[in-house]
Amino acid sequence: MNSQEAAKMSNYVILWICFVVQIHLYPCVQSCFPPSFQAMAPEDVAAGYVISKVNVAICDSKVERFGSSDPDFAVRADGSIVALHSTRIPAAGRAFSVWAEDSNGRQSKMDIHILQTLSQKVKTGILRRSKRRWSPPPLSIVENDSLGLPKNVEQIGSDSSSQYKVYYGISGPGVDEEPVGVFTVEPSSGMLRVHKAVDREQYPQFEILARVYDRYTNQETDKPLPIKVNVIDQNDNAPTFAGSLKFSVLEQKADAVVGQINATDRDEAGTDHTKIRYKLLDGNDLFSIDSQTGVIKTKTASLDREVKDNHLITVEIRDMNGAPNGLFNTATATILLKDINDNPPLFSKSSHSVNVKENMEGETLIVRIPVEDKDLKKTPNWNSVFDITKGNEQGHFRIERDPDTNEGLLYLTKPLDYEMGKTLKLEVQAQNEEPLTGTQATWASIPINVNVEDVDEGPEFMPKNLKLRIKEGLPNGTIISHYTARDPETNSSAGITYYELSDPASWIDVGKTNGELKIANTMDRESDFVKNSMYNITVKAVDPSAKTSTGTVFITLDDVNDNMPMLPTHDLVLCEKTGQLGSVVLVAEDKDENPFSSPFLFKLIEPEEGKWTLNKLNDTAVTLQQASELPTGVYNVPVLVTDLQGFGDTQMARVRICRCQYNQCVASQSSVALGVGGILTMLLGLALLLLLCLLAACACAAKREKLELKDDLWSGGMLLKSNTEGPGEEGSTLVIVPTSGVEQSVKGSAVDNGTFGTMNTMNANSLAGAWQATPQPGLQQSSAAGVMTKDMIDMNTSSQYDFGGKGMDEVFLLNQRDAITLHTWRTNGIFLDMKLNYLATGEEARYADDILHTYNFEGEGSVAGSVGCCSDQSQYGNLDFLNTLGPKFKPLADVWNKK
Template sequence: MRRNSTHTHSHSRMYERALFALCLLTLVLFQSAASCELRPVLAQVPKRLPAGYVISEVTLKGCVAKPVAFTSSDPDFTVNTDGTIITVRGLEITTKRFSVLVQDENRSDWRVDIILSCKDELSQKSSSAAHKRTKRRWRPLPFSVVENDSPPFPKELEMIASDSSVNYTVYYQISGQGVTTDPVGLFILNKNNGMLSVTRAVDREQYPQFNFIARVYDVSGRETDAFLPITVNVEDKNDNAPEFIGGRFFTVEERCRAGTVIGQVNATDKDQAKTAHTLIKFTLHNATDMFSIDPFTGIITAKTNTLDREAQDKVYAEIEIRDMGGAPNGLFSRGTVVITLTDVNDNPPTFKEKLYKAKVQENQENVLVTRIQVEDKDLVNTPNWKALFEVTKGNESGNFRMETDPKTNEGLLYVIKGLDFEKTPLVKLEITARNEVPLVGPDTKWLSVPLELSVGDEDEGPEFNPGILYLKVKENVANGTVIGTYKALDPENKNSNGIKYYKMTDPGNWITVVENTGELKTANTIDRESPLVHKDMYNITIRAVDESKKTGKGMVIIQIEDVNDNMPVIPGTDLIMCSKDDTLSSVLVEAVDMDQRPYSTPFIFELGADQDGKWKLKDTTESSVVLEQAVAMPTGLYSVPLLVKDLQGFGKEQTVNVRVCTCEREENGVGICGARSASSSLGSLGILALVLSGLLLLLLSLLLIFICSTKRDKLYISDDTGTGGMLLKSNTEAPGEEVKDGALMMIPGAEVVDGSLQSGLMESKNVTSASGRYGQQFFQGGGVYNTTTQEFGTEKFYSSGRYDNNIYGNNTLQKLSNTSALDTWKTNGRYLDRKLAYFGDEEEGRYADDLLKTYGHEGMGSPAGSVGCCSILGEQESLDFLNTLGPKFKPLADVCYTTNRTGN
């Protein structure tokens, strides 16, 4: 029992809970229903309602949920999302009842009754004061007008109305684009009933849309509602045909592959975009075998790979553009597209003849033989058209050259090396013509043509065979030795009869050619070491002359074989050995031999038999040896005998002068000797040479005074030196006559440039004497000149001989001795003797008309004064002594001249 009681109690509790929840839900729904005020909409409207007329507005007052959707039960009316009721079409009513289904955001449905009643204008006016309404927004749907519509005009479009017209007597006004602004007066409005009309046709391409506003006023001129924005769309008509835009000229290479894009044709349509009115289709009406066009992109492509510029260089393709996607009723335009084919080298040059013939005389060179004409279908004056010619067969010897005439494009065949009729009377050639650029196309190739060239015969001179003769000869062979024979043949009869041979070039005059036989004999010693020999070869040229005086030329190359005719020589025999810190020093001795191996290196170096044991040799190489001190030696000059022999043992003993000195510094690791005094280095013989040189310079100064001349001006010697010296003799010398004014000597043909006399160098001789450095003298026509580059003991004398080529001119001073420096003085003495004899001559034009007189005693009052050397050289600040020779010169000339005639 208890158990059943418990079960009954639990069921009772569950029932109470469910009843409570149901009551709560009923209460909520009741409160919600009670909160929503669903009143019917009562509206008085005109009897005639235009489409888009705003009736009233549906609202749910007091509802928690917001309305989201409205549905009208009458198809003549629609409800906007904001609850505004609008007529769908124009209609006339007396009364109208329908309902609007409202759905809120909770998906609850509510129904609102709409009751419309028609009230006449008088009743509206009487009741307008009693039923005032607040302003509402009026939003009619956009109106539309068809462009370019046909008359009659004006045409009614739509009616606009404000719901304030229910309560007021109103009138309407419009303003804005198409009304009060451009285009003015296009739209008009019936101010009483709100009917909007268009007055004329309109072009959509010019005005696609109009925007203006409408306002509503009561009879007092007060706006009874907010202004209404009105939009009028101009509906498009397909009244514009497509038009071409952009360029219509394209280029493409001939023989391009199929599918090559050539270009794109562009078009436009003024009608409304993204409609069938602007959907353009492209159609190609000709040249369809060559090109194709995409119907909707206008891209032109090549349809074949055989486009040929030579057949047609420009293609005029007619293209149609039609709108409506190409439909028959679409509007269209047609235009021409020009496609230019550019040239490629697909045509080789072709010859006009199958065989060319020409003729040329033998031995002719650099002559034009013939012209070869070709044709090329490619574009003229382009690399595809310009021809290049080549002799591809028959020019193995390089006899021919081909060029191209730039104006006619003809091939010009030249002979650049003479042809030989006896060898080839008929030359067969093959000429190939090409272009400057490669050919295009698999089936094209360069063409060739044969050419026969006849060689004309003519009498030719003898020809040497071979053209260059090589002979091997040992140097130093005896004169008169026959080294070979070089003969020439007559090309016509192939023999050497009547041909004579002459030598053309032989720089060393080593070879003699036998005139009748062509034998080559040695005339002088052949020396391989001569500077005329290059790489052991010596060249001579021979001329052969036949009986008709025609000549031929040949060359003989003598390859000279070496013999051992030169011994090793030490070129630098004066060596310097620098000692440092009491260490034994050494110096490198090098030798040279003009011969080649095996007659030269490696050399054998040995100390001479007279060596004193102070030296030793080490570190011998092929051409050098190191000379080293065997014992320590003081500084000084030492002579060391060295025997140098070549590989064959041919050589001689040579003396090397080694100067031992003390190192003061090092440069690049090599010791450098210090400075030394001139007296210690020259020795007694050097000092004597210096004294003699000073005396010689004194004499030369005197001679310069006597014979200097500038620009043919006369030379005078002044007599007013003012010296007090006197020349004493056993007899007395009278003052003597005045020497005539004038130049002492005129040098015929001599010109003076910058104070120096010009003359030719005639002769030079070397005189070897004691070693050392002194100076160099040059005796030249017109003066004596000194330099400072001559080694002491080696003097060069030059005599140009420009004194009328008489007893003084063209003289060669002879060397007297090779051992004594005093011989130099004697040589100069002879020169001075001849000079004095020349001035003492009584020949007409000389300045010795006043003969020299000798007196027994020269007194104190002599007008000549002293003739001492010092008086002559004392006045160097004045050159007035040149104005006259004066009496001062005469005693000196008399003494010297008399001594010369009586002495030595």
């Protein structure tokens, strides 16, 4: 060591002494900074760039201000050195000082030397070297070594020092990066020093970068050298427990694995510092632990959960492979014993006895059966399962478990009968949901005595339901059986009376004193009261004490051949098709069962055999087909139908041959369907109309004046021409009505003024002898529809009236004896004339069918038929024919309905 280095060393010692003295005697800010600090920065530094960070954690809290001698840089309270402005770092570096000042004005100063980060190669023209020579990597320090700090670690040097005047600088973790201030280097000598104790578990290695510079040019004289400083481990960390210390194991299990203790050590792996050994400090009589793996096992099968359900043991973990000088920790582990079903449920009592009244309704709780089980509650090992092992052959009882108390609940499900047994002995066994294990015990059972108490009962039918089988059609008064009841107390039927509760068809009489069942009305299997050949009645029995009971009689009716196969009674429609022979299907129905039913035999009866043929379709149906084309109309075809036993009769198959539309007769679609009520209403209306006309005629005859008719003009009668059927004119008057001014006699061929009232010109061509009145010029129409007055006709113009070449004396011959007839004629003429006028003013569609029409001839067998068919006596009062009267009947019905 030269004199210069010795002087520097003495200065450091003096500074260190002063620093220690100030720390202990005069605490101030002088302890904040190391005396010098080096940092690296790029050539161009932007504003806000953090150059490095100095550890100021030891600064006194009384520091009020930090300062810098360089206006471009400042130091913050956290020790960060930052650029205040954009600036440039020269190649030679930049040096300045920072300080911290307290309230008393005392300062702590630190020199900072910022070196430029080398960003380009050193020019070969300036520096020439043949090889790089650094020494001596690697380096190491001992963790937690705080004695004699700072300490020299190693001197670093470069061979370039032989050619240049150099100085050294370092950077990286432990220098200007966290943890800051651990290492420094003496710039001139390259001595690397450590200033702080280091925890290996936090910083196991430091990798710092060493540089060497020319003192005059500040140019690097050698490439940067990475230096690794390893921190040597010390056994400063005791092992710690990891994971849970709660374990469980089944009771009564030897050498069963309980669990494993896990431990960790922060010291260096692979050394004795982390080799852990495990040890039980207590509980060694029941458990063991593997010293290397920490696995805990049971040592005995005597662990009983019902005695003690958990155990606490103390475990020690020690490093240094268990050596006495090793660091250690202890903890308490909890071991829970899991339950096994080693205890069967035991009954609290040795037996049970219970009294039950006979005939008590079912689903009644009669006794609770408590049990005790030492196993863990609310688990399958504790839950009881009860079973009635004896005495319940008739199913009167059931047993279940109370989920809250674990008791057995014995229920009565069916009423008991004292007469059948006074005492029932049951045996109930209790088990668990899980089978027994780890024990020699077995399932326990207990006897239960059920005492039946006698109750005065009503009579009982024997049997409760009586089944009988008889033939249908038995004669009235036939005894089919006896149905009696008895008193269970006395086993006697004395004094018991019987009544019918239900007999829907009233077919059975029940003997009041002896329960005799007798046919009251003939039983018919085909009746609606019979379902599936079964008929039921209910009988009630009443004893002297008014107690009752009921019984049911099920009567099965055997079939007899009392029904012949029947053809349908409705019309079978056969649609007429030109050139084709149509057919219909005849389906017969027999209410009897086999062998009194199908297959049926069908046979045509004369004289229909030549018109029709039969073809079998199946056992119950045949096809009835035309043998030749037949005209439209209704045909009654006699067919003999018999069942399998030959029982049957000839029946009429009613077939309607017609023209069809949509498979229906056209006549049936266009005809008016009138019921019996409609026909009767129409006939009643017609009768009332006729009566009204007669009353009107009588009234007019009572008030008329005497008619004076000349005998030489009239013959005393009324002659109407009726030998022409030419069509009349629409809207004309059909009747010539004499007025009340007609005299009682008419003589000669001249017509006296006042003899006749208004008359229109008589048309000899009027239909059915009616006179059609045609208005003539010079005639004035009367205010009464269709009637003209005497003043409106000039009898001298006789040429205006056409009488068919005959004189009026030949046309009208009225005498005094025909006055009433004449008056009736006038009255009817007025009514008809008003009616025709009304029809002429009505809607065309409404009254179009009320006038005469000309119809084409439709030939024989026309579907229209005739209105005269209403008088057909072959139907014997059957009004169904009104539905098929045809088109001619519809206008008459429409007119009547509109009235």
